[in-house]
Amino acid sequence: MTTAVDYSDATRATGEAIIELEGVDKFFGDFQALKGIDMRVGQQEVVVVIGPSGGGKSTLIRCINRLEKHDGGRVTVDGIELSDDIRNIQEVRRETGMVFQSFNLFPHITVLDNVTLAPRQVRKMPKKEAEALAMQMLTRVKIPEQARKYPGQLSGGQQQRVAIARALAMQPKVMLFDEPTSALDPEMIKEVLDVMVELARGGMTMIVVTHEMGFARAVANRVVFMADGEIVEVGTPEHFFTDPQEERTKLFLSQIL
Amino acid sequence: MTVEAPVFEETPPQVEPARGPTDWARKNLFNNWYNSLLTVALAAFVVWALLALVRGLLGADYEIIRANLRLFMIGEFPADQLWRPWAATYCFAVLFGTVGGSLAAEARDRATEAGLPNVSTTLRQILIRFWPILVLIVVILSFTTTITPTLLTVGALAVGLGAYYLGRAMPRAIRRWTWLLAILLIAASYLALAGFGGVGWQGWGGLHLNLFLTFTGILVAFPFGLLLAMGRRSSLPVIRTISVTYIELVRGVPLIAVLIAGAFAVGFIIPRDVRPGFVTRMLIAIIAFEAAYIAEVVRGGLQAVPRGQVEAAQAVGLAPWKTMRLIVLPQALRATIPAMVGQFISLFKDTTLVAVLGITELLEATFVVNSQPAYLGKGLFVVTLSFAALIFWVGCYTMSRESRRLERKLGVGER
Numbered sequence: 001m002t003t004a005v006d007y008s009d010a011t012r013a014t015g016e017a018i019i020e021l022e023g024v025d026k027f028f029g030d031f032q033a034l035k036g037i038d039m040r041v042g043q044q045e046v047v048v049v050i051g052p053s054g055g056g057k058s059t060l061i062r063c064i065n066r067l068e069k070h071d072g073g074r075v076t077v078d079g080i081e082l083s084d085d086i087r088n089i090q091e092v093r094r095e096t097g098m099v100f101q102s103f104n105l106f107p108h109i110t111v112l113d114n115v116t117l118a119p120r121q122v123r124k125m126p127k128k129e130a131e132a133l134a135m136q137m138l139t140r141v142k143i144p145e146q147a148r149k150y151p152g153q154l155s156g157g158q159q160q161r162v163a164i165a166r167a168l169a170m171q172p173k174v175m176l177f178d179e180p181t182s183a184l185d186p187e188m189i190k191e192v193l194d195v196m197v198e199l200a201r202g203g204m205t206m207i208v209v210t211h212e213m214g215f216a217r218a219v220a221n222r223v224v225f226m227a228d229g230e231i232v233e234v235g236t237p238e239h240f241f242t243d244p245q246e247e248r249t250k251l252f253l254s255q256i257l
Numbered sequence: 258m259t260v261e262a263p264v265f266e267e268t269p270p271q272v273e274p275a276r277g278p279t280d281w282a283r284k285n286l287f288n289n290w291y292n293s294l295l296t297v298a299l300a301a302f303v304v305w306a307l308l309a310l311v312r313g314l315l316g317a318d319y320e321i322i323r324a325n326l327r328l329f330m331i332g333e334f335p336a337d338q339l340w341r342p343w344a345a346t347y348c349f350a351v352l353f354g355t356v357g358g359s360l361a362a363e364a365r366d367r368a369t370e371a372g373l374p375n376v377s378t379t380l381r382q383i384l385i386r387f388w389p390i391l392v393l394i395v396v397i398l399s400f401t402t403t404i405t406p407t408l409l410t411v412g413a414l415a416v417g418l419g420a421y422y423l424g425r426a427m428p429r430a431i432r433r434w435t436w437l438l439a440i441l442l443i444a445a446s447y448l449a450l451a452g453f454g455g456v457g458w459q460g461w462g463g464l465h466l467n468l469f470l471t472f473t474g475i476l477v478a479f480p481f482g483l484l485l486a487m488g489r490r491s492s493l494p495v496i497r498t499i500s501v502t503y504i505e506l507v508r509g510v511p512l513i514a515v516l517i518a519g520a521f522a523v524g525f526i527i528p529r530d531v532r533p534g535f536v537t538r539m540l541i542a543i544i545a546f547e548a549a550y551i552a553e554v555v556r557g558g559l560q561a562v563p564r565g566q567v568e569a570a571q572a573v574g575l576a577p578w579k580t581m582r583l584i585v586l587p588q589a590l591r592a593t594i595p596a597m598v599g600q601f602i603s604l605f606k607d608t609t610l611v612a613v614l615g616i617t618e619l620l621e622a623t624f625v626v627n628s629q630p631a632y633l634g635k636g637l638f639v640v641t642l643s644f645a646a647l648i649f650w651v652g653c654y655t656m657s658r659e660s661r662r663l664e665r666k667l668g669v670g671e672r
Contacts, residue, residue: 067568086577093574104569108587110371118573121583148370163569170573 018043018078018174018205019064025072026059026229033059035229036073041174046206048216048237051226052252057209060226061176064207065096078173094122097167101179103159105151111138111162112147115169122170130169137165141195157188161195168199175199177208211256217241225249310639317640323400325626329644330397332462332617341450342465343409348446350417352439358424359435364666366429380418386658393651459534462617464648466536470608470618474543475551475601481544482551487581489556500552507549513610515542520614539611547604554596558589598660602653620645 019041026034033056041047049057062068063075066082066089075082077092106114115134119125125133138144141161143154151159160180167175177196181189193215200206200219208215216223217237225233225240225248233240233249244250286296322329331342368374384391394414398407424435451457461469488500507515519542520535527533533541562585570580612621623641626632 065572067571090574090576093572096572098569098572100565100569100572102565104563104565106566106569106584106588108591117583118575121579122574122576148372150371153371153373166573 016043017041019207020076021060021063021073022076023073024060024063024070024075026056026063026068027071033229034063034070037229037231039224039231041205041207043173044203044205045221046200046204046208046219047222047224048220049207049209049224049226050211050213050216050252050256051232055227056229057226058178061098061178061207061209064174064176065093065098067098090122094170095172096174096176097170097172098176099160099163099167099178099180101182103151103156103163103183105159105163105166107151109150110147111143111149111151111154114151114162115166118166118170134165134169137168138162140168140198141165142191155188156184157191160184160188160192164192164195164199174205174207177206177210179209179211181210181212213237213241213257225252227252310643313639314643317637318635319400319640321626321629321632321637321640322644323402324631325622325629326397326400328463328617328622328626329619330463331465332622333460334456334462334465338455341455343413344449345446346409346413347416348442348449350413351420352442352446354417354420355424356435356439358421359427359432361421362425362427362432365425383418383421386662387655389651389655393648396647458540459536461536463622464619466611466616466618467605467608470540470543470611471601471605473540474547474604474608478544478547478551481548483555483586485548485552486555486559489552490559504549504552507546508553512543512546512607513613515546516610516614518542535614535616536611539614539616543604543608547600550600551597554593554600555589557596558591558593559585561592562588595660595664598656602656605652605656606649619648 017040019039021037021039024034024037025032037056037060039060049060051057059068063070064077069084070082078095080088080092080095082089082092105111106117109117112131112134115137116125116127116130119130119133120127135144135147138147141164143158143161143165146154146158146162151162154162164175164180180196181192184192189212193212196206196208196215197219208220210216220237222234223237223240224231225244225246227248233244233246235244240249240253244253287293327334327336327339334342394410398410401407424432427435449455450461458466458469485500485504488496489504491497491500516539519538523532523538532538566584566588567580570584575583609618609620612618612624615621617625623645624638626641627635627637
């Protein structure tokens with residue numbers, strides 16, 4: 001289901017490439033989830049990935065921060081090519097924030113601790129400094145007053161915003177969103193999308209798997225349509241709304257719009 | 258295939274709420290002739306059995322317990338050294354009090370910060386929570402012949418309660434060092450028992466030995482169990498194979514076999530002059546055995562942590578061991594609390610198995626006193642066994658209740 005949210009006027013130039021995928025293959029047993037994906041994402045670019053479920057969208061962005069290991073091709077993030085070296089992987093993960101469909105907040109610690117955990121443990125930031133940063137991020141997602149609560153006390157929309165703050169606290173260069181609003185009640189989708197739109201307008205490089213076409217229209221530089229492990233069509237949001245070329249794209253869009 | 262619904266002719270489909278005990282009895286106990294017959298026959302049997310037990314216990318001569326109370330409690334500890342177990346008891350009173358108090362204060366502070374309602378424990382609630390223990394203490398004290406043990410026990414309870422309120426009042430900065438105080442108190446209690454010409458654990462017995470074997474067994478086995486559980490999930494085949502083999506081997510053997518192996522088989526392997534004493538060997542056998550069970554309990558907890566938690570930790574760049582320590586283990590161990598207490602309860606009862614090897618723990622003590630010349634052939638087993646049963650039941654029931662309470666508080670099963 002989609003909510004009609006009107007975000008007008010968002011244009012952005014495509015900068016230097018920060019993420020490069022060259023001929024990326026991924027197998028789950030015999031099933032090929034990604035078939036030679038080529039993709040470049042420029043700095044400050046916002047790419048929205050759409051497509052039917054099982055088409056490889058999530059697998060694609062999970063290969064960018066090595067939650068899935070790609071089986072062929074090359075993945076380069078901010079000049080670092082992903083290899084089996086754990087230090088190399090850690091380095092890439094420090095530069096990429098990720099937001100999950102099911103939030104995945106740590107339920108046993110407070111909201112503030114969720115956000116300060118990575119800066120303190122990974123960036124070795126002193127407690128005071130990390131907490132100041134965390135409060136800044138929580139203010140950015142508009143829930144500073146919830147800092148001392150536990151994730152279980154918050155609504156889904158609030159939890160997802162905490163998850164965004166948690167990712168932002170690492171001050172990443174790229175943000176990956178894996179269906180961030182799919183698990184939310186309709187009335188909470190907007191509060192999360194608003195935060196994401198602000199983030200995009202603030203110049204964050206983002207890859208977003210979502211079916212929120214209002215969001216795509218407002219801030220996406222490019223929309224990528226994926227099906228059966230392949231990129232079927234790429235274009236501006238305008239292109240997708242007015243003049244989709246491929247049959248599969250047309251069929252899919254007719255189903256979700 | 259069709260399944261026919263069972264037909265209840267006597268009960269109407271709409272079950273009316275029972276109006277009173279008479280109605281309830283008519284509906285559930287006397288609803289037809291054979292149920293009525295069964296009810297009467299069973300009731301007669303239960304009444305007869307209870308009467309027999311009560312008559313046996315009321316009419317019995319409790320001299321056997323009175324005369325052997327010290328043997329039941331602390332085994333063959335020298336009579337002139339009794340200040341030592343008492344000193345240890347006071348150490349533990351302070352330990353439980355302080356730890357309990359500071360945990361309560363910690364929970365209170367966290368709840369306040371998170372804006373949750375906080376209910377502080379009152380003295381009345383503590384009494385309600387621990388009534389079985391208090392009843393047991395009264396029963397045991399009723400078998401003492403002088404006033405001294407009663408005074409000392411009341412003193413210990415008072416000290417424990419005082420320590421609880423002190424622990425609750427401690428500021429956070431001091432509260433952080435409670436674990437150090439706990440270790441110091443445990444060391445002090447052991448020193449009080451065994452130091453300066455006292456009796457080491459080789460000479461312990463009675464309930465004291467059961468408690469020692471249970472607590473030490475679980476505490477020492479826990480880290481090993483944790484390592485085995487993580488080893489079982491390791492991606493390195495060698496570690497995984499070793500862990501699985503150990504766990505499955507030990508779990509496939511009865512505890513008593515491990516104890517007998519520790520008692521006799523080890524004797525052939527280790528030369529006499531470096532061979533540890535009997536109780537130590539039993540303790541090692543218990544630890545080796547419990548580690549395998551704890552490993553399986555922990556594994557269950559590890560599996561209960563959703564995959565997304567690990568992914569979220571990885572995604573923010575947390576190193577694997579930090580992911581384990583900060584994200585997975587705290588959640589996994591919380592989920593294992595009920596099973597862990599179950600393990601604790603069964604070990605408490607299983608420590609009686611060391612009796613087979615001639616160690617006078619509580620159950621064995623309640624047996625051997627029946628062979629004393631004064632009581633031989635008087636059929637007082639029902640008295641001594643009931644006494645031992647009461648102690649074990651109170652211990653296990655209290656632990657089980659506390660575990661359920663802890664579960665509710667930590668919200669196990671809720672996310």
